[in-house]
Amino acid sequence: MKVTVLGSQGAIPKVGLFSSSLILNVCSTNILIDCCEGAQFQLRKNKIKLSKIEIILISHAHGDHYFGLIGLISTFSLMKRDKKLTLFCPLSVLKILQAHLKFSNMNLGYELEMKVLNNHTIIKILENNQFSIYAFPLKHSIYTNGFLIREKEKKRKLILEKALEKNIDKIYYNKLTKKENVINNDGVEINYIDVTKPGKKPRAFAYCSDTAYFDELINYIKGVDLLYCETTFLKKDKEKAAITLHSTTLDAAKLAKKGGVKKLLIGHFSSRYDDNNDFITEVSTIFEDVIISEEGKKIEV
Numbered sequence: 323m324k325v326t327v328l329g330s331q332g333a334i335p336k337v338g339l340f341s342s343s344l345i346l347n348v349c350s351t352n353i354l355i356d357c358c359e360g361a362q363f364q365l366r367k368n369k370i371k372l373s374k375i376e377i378i379l380i381s382h383a384h385g386d387h388y389f390g391l392i393g394l395i396s397t398f399s400l401m402k403r404d405k406k407l408t409l410f411c412p413l414s415v416l417k418i419l420q421a422h423l424k425f426s427n428m429n430l431g432y433e434l435e436m437k438v439l440n441n442h443t444i445i446k447i448l449e450n451n452q453f454s455i456y457a458f459p460l461k462h463s464i465y466t467n468g469f470l471i472r473e474k475e476k477k478r479k480l481i482l483e484k485a486l487e488k489n490i491d492k493i494y495y496n497k498l499t500k501k502e503n504v505i506n507n508d509g510v511e512i513n514y515i516d517v518t519k520p521g522k523k524p525r526a527f528a529y530c531s532d533t534a535y536f537d538e539l540i541n542y543i544k545g546v547d548l549l550y551c552e553t554t555f556l557k558k559d560k561e562k563a564a565i566t567l568h569s570t571t572l573d574a575a576k577l578a579k580k581g582g583v584k585k586l587l588i589g590h591f592s593s594r595y596d597d598n599n600d601f602i603t604e605v606s607t608i609f610e611d612v613i614i615s616e617e618g619k620k621i622e623v
């Protein structure tokens with residue numbers, strides 16, 4: 323798993339800085355999470371092939387999280403995309419997109435599967451052989467979701483010298499990595515445990531878009547390897563955070579600590595602040611393993 327930050331800012335972008343968006347690469351699939359204004363420029367700048375994006379997740383209908391969507395979807399069309407694209411978003415974003423497609427009389431030329439999120443508890447929205455995606459409700463001024471992406475258990479790894487020692491035909495190697503016992507060339511059953519070792523540990527990433535802190539959130543993100551949580555405000559502005567239903571540095575740190583996550587990535591910084599290092603300083607008082615969002619930053623999960 324790898325995260326590439328496309329935008330670090332809150333609602334107001336600055337020169338060279340963008341609102342919230344990131345790319346999650348999981349098992350060779352690129353998932354775009356939120357799509358800020360200018361996201362496609364950031365994708366190009368960071369050399370992420372547009373054709374490799376298969377899934378887009380939009381957390382909510384505030385512009386800083388989806389203003390780039392119409393542009394990106396149109397560019398896919400102009401580039402003669404033929405691969406299917408799956409979009410998960412609230413009904414409001416879907417209606418805006420449909421209105422654009424109608425009034426621009428645009429024939430996309432590729433399959434755009436649009437799935438509406440209207441859950442009010444955590445639900446699984448996609449599952450394949452390699453990973454699952456969940457959406458969970460956040461506490462914001464409009465209907466908003468966070469997302470959890472969890473890799474499935476990886477295949478075991480074959481220990482070749484042991485397999486050779488046990489006289490196993492190589493046509494069975496794949497079965498062994500899928501935890502199946504096999505019969506060797508001498509007619510003896512071989513337990514997969516004896517000739518394989520555990521594969522890479524499955525990883526999990528959670529994305530908390532705009533939200534106030536609430537206790538239930540801990541259960542949604544518990545134990546993930548990397549948690550993204552917005553920190554729009556420093557602690558001195560906690561009243562503003564409460565009014566606008568956003569998180570402060572201390573809210574995100576508390577969530578990371580109570581959730582037992584391994585690392586915390588913070589972003590969605592209000593444009594009122596000049597020095598983003600203050601965010602790290604404040605978070606670190608409660609949760610040490612914190613990373614600050616910066617355009618183009620890559621984080622191995």
Ligand SMILES: [Zn+2]
Pocket residue numbers: 332333342384386387532590
């Ligand atoms: Zn926002």
Ligand SMILES: [Zn+2]
Pocket residue numbers: 382384462532
């Ligand atoms: Zn918002």
